[in-house]
Amino acid sequence: MTDDELDQRVRASILSEELDTSRVAAAVRSQIQTQRRHVRGWAVAAAALIAMVLAAGFSYRTFRREQTPQLCVAAAQDHEREIVNGEPRQWLSDLTAIQSLGAKQGVPASAIAALGTTGYSLERGRLCFLKKQIYLHLVYVKDGTEYSVFLRPLTNEAPFGHSVREVSVGAEDSAYFQTTRLTAVFVAGHSHAAAAFARAGARVLQGLPS
Numbered sequence: 001m002t003d004d005e006l007d008q009r010v011r012a013s014i015l016s017e018e019l020d021t022s023r024v025a026a027a028v029r030s031q032i033q034t035q036r037r038h039v040r041g042w043a044v045a046a047a048a049l050i051a052m053v054l055a056a057g058f059s060y061r062t063f064r065r066e067q068t069p070q071l072c073v074a075a076a077q078d079h080e081r082e083i084v085n086g087e088p089r090q091w092l093s094d095l096t097a098i099q100s101l102g103a104k105q106g107v108p109a110s111a112i113a114a115l116g117t118t119g120y121s122l123e124r125g126r127l128c129f130l131k132k133q134i135y136l137h138l139v140y141v142k143d144g145t146e147y148s149v150f151l152r153p154l155t156n157e158a159p160f161g162h163s164v165r166e167v168s169v170g171a172e173d174s175a176y177f178q179t180t181r182l183t184a185v186f187v188a189g190h191s192h193a194a195a196a197f198a199r200a201g202a203r204v205l206q207g208l209p210s
Contacts, residue, residue, distance in 0.1 A: 068167045069160070072176055072185055074130040076169035079148040079187040082128075083139060091124035091139075098125035102136045106153035111182060112138065114204040120147060120197055130185075140197070147197050148187040154178055164202050166195040175199075179206045 081087050092098050099109035105127065116122055120140040128137045128150075135150040160178045167174050168191075175198035176185045182205060188194040 068169065069176065071131055071183075072167055072174040072187075073169050075148065075150050075185040075187050076172035076174050078128060078130060078137070078150075079172055079189075080170070082137075083146050083148055084189060089126060091126050093124045095122065098122070098138070101125065101127065102151065105134055105136055107136045107151045107182065108208070110208055111151060111205055114208060115140070115149065115201055117204060118197070118200040120200070135185075142197075145188060145190060145193060147194065149197075149201070150185040150187075152183045154181055154183055162202075162206065164195060164198045166192070166198075177202050179208070181208065
């Protein structure tokens with residue numbers, strides 16, 4: 001028997017045997033299942049993370065809406081109607097007359113005079129209703145921008161605290177605080193403008209005698 005004949009017989013014998021591939025197939029299937037579980041795990045984790053981010057954003061927006069005092073909403077709406085849109089109202093422009101009007105509602109003349117020392121000029125004033133309460137509505141001007149200031153004697157229904165807080169209501173910027181005598185809300189149409197006036201106003205109003 002030649003070497004070539006021997007090789008052919010060995011090759012034929014090997015090819016005639018049935019190969020057991022079950023272990024290899026099982027290992028491959030196990031690897032595929034493991035990879036699928038990992039992919040599903042990452043997908044579930046990613047979906048959970050996205051849900052948490054969306055929920056946090058929604059909760060933050062809800063918290064912000066709940067934290068905006070309804071008095072500031074009413075003040076911003078009044079400012080938009082009467083100052084931005086210029087709906088006709090009867091205003092007083094004389095300082096003495098405005099101070100007398102405010103004094104009748106419990107807003108001291110010294111408070112109006114103090115606000116006039118902040119660099120903002122009083123232009124006019126009137127009484128208005130916000131949340132079924134009477135407020136002295138004062139309009140100040142600085143650098144061509146009009147600001148609304150709403151003052152009322154301190155009451156217990158809207159405890160704001162002495163520090164100035166700022167909120168946005170639509171297109172209006174609002175800021176508010178309380179002194180030992182007054183509740184004050186400032187509104188302007190430019191971002192942070194009301195807060196800047198409110199901080200200046202807080203310094204002079206909180207220095208007034210009780």
